[in-house]
Amino acid sequence: MEKIGTVLxxxxxxxxxxxxxMSVKTKLxxxxxxxxxxxxxxxxxxxxxxxxxxxxxxxxxxxLDYDEMRNExxxxxxxYTDAISVSRIKEAENINTSIMEKVRIKNNTTPKKVKRKxxxxxxxxxxxxxxxxxxxxxxxxxxxxxxxxxxxxxxPIITNPKPGVGETPVEPEKPVEPEKPVEPEKPxxxxxxxxxxxxxxxxxxxxADTVFxxxxxxxxxxxxxxxxxxxxxxxxxxxxxxxxxxxxxxxxENTVLKMEIGYMQGNEFILDGETIVLDETVAQSPGSxxxxxxxxxxx
Numbered sequence: 001m002e003k004i005g006t007v008l009x010x011x012x013x014x015x016x017x018x019x020x021x022m023s024v025k026t027k028l029x030x031x032x033x034x035x036x037x038x039x040x041x042x043x044x045x046x047x048x049x050x051x052x053x054x055x056x057x058x059x060x061x062x063x064l065d066y067d068e069m070r071n072e073x074x075x076x077x078x079x080y081t082d083a084i085s086v087s088r089i090k091e092a093e094n095i096n097t098s099i100m101e102k103v104r105i106k107n108n109t110t111p112k113k114v115k116r117k118x119x120x121x122x123x124x125x126x127x128x129x130x131x132x133x134x135x136x137x138x139x140x141x142x143x144x145x146x147x148x149x150x151x152x153x154x155x156p157i158i159t160n161p162k163p164g165v166g167e168t169p170v171e172p173e174k175p176v177e178p179e180k181p182v183e184p185e186k187p188x189x190x191x192x193x194x195x196x197x198x199x200x201x202x203x204x205x206x207x208a209d210t211v212f213x214x215x216x217x218x219x220x221x222x223x224x225x226x227x228x229x230x231x232x233x234x235x236x237x238x239x240x241x242x243x244x245x246x247x248x249x250x251x252x253e254n255t256v257l258k259m260e261i262g263y264m265q266g267n268e269f270i271l272d273g274e275t276i277v278l279d280e281t282v283a284q285s286p287g288s289x290x291x292x293x294x295x296x297x298x299x
Contacts, residue, residue: 002039009037196279202297213270221262251295
């Protein structure tokens with residue numbers, strides 16, 4: 001990593017660029033650029049999946065061939081990841097050893113004697129006597145007293161009156177089934193290209209869900225932001241080929257959904273089930289692009 005950083009730094013100095021100028025050109029912070037030049041891979045430990053793209057952007061901006069340093073960078077990232085995994089395994093083993101030691105000490109402690117309570121046989125006998133009395137009274141009530149109440153009762157006489165002569169029997173009315181509410185039709189969205197990287201979405205309904213799907217036909221890094229706020233779901237990371245992500249939003253007037261993608265070519269973009277036709281020069285580009293979807297003219 002230090003060797004790669006040295007090559008990038010020497011090339012930047014050769015072209016006469018400062019870190020601040022390269023930050024504007026690459027859209028990476030000066031802190032990130034300096035960490036790359038210093039070979040400080042641990043700086044990216046929480047964001048390691050993006051390091052490959054950061055180095056590629058920086059190399060391309062300096063007109064360097066990224067492919068010459070790709071293998072060395074991949075090996076560096078793999079070695080660093082393996083080192084972190086070994087460190088975490090050792091940490092887990094130390095924690096497990098500490099817990100087992102505490103359990104061993106606890107098991108060796110002499111348990112306290114537990115005082116046994118004496119059984120009160122007098123109370124048990126009293127409770128048993130009361131239960132016997134209740135059962136006996138219940139039996140007498142059911143077998144002797146309860147039958148006396150039903151001797152004089154007569155069953156009710158039920159008659160089915162027949163309609164008189166000339167009368168038409170009245171059929172019971174059938175219950176009226178409630179009408180099912182008619183769901184309003186969902187409006188059809190219209191996507192219009194303002195320029196190759198900006199698309200205007202109209203015909204949407206305010207506070208209604210708008211679904212944006214991305215199908216990856218190539219391995220790509222993607223980051224989404226809504227009105228310049230980076231979204232946590234879906235996560236900003238690398239998505240493999242043949243995967244799909246979905247963004248559900250409730251747009252308002254002038255809402256802007258921004259998508260930054262590291263490899264554009266071949267990927268599909270779908271809005272509410274309709275495929276978005278991008279500008280051909282952008283859709284078939286193997287490079288990185290930032291595409292804006294601007295919501296205007298809602299219902």
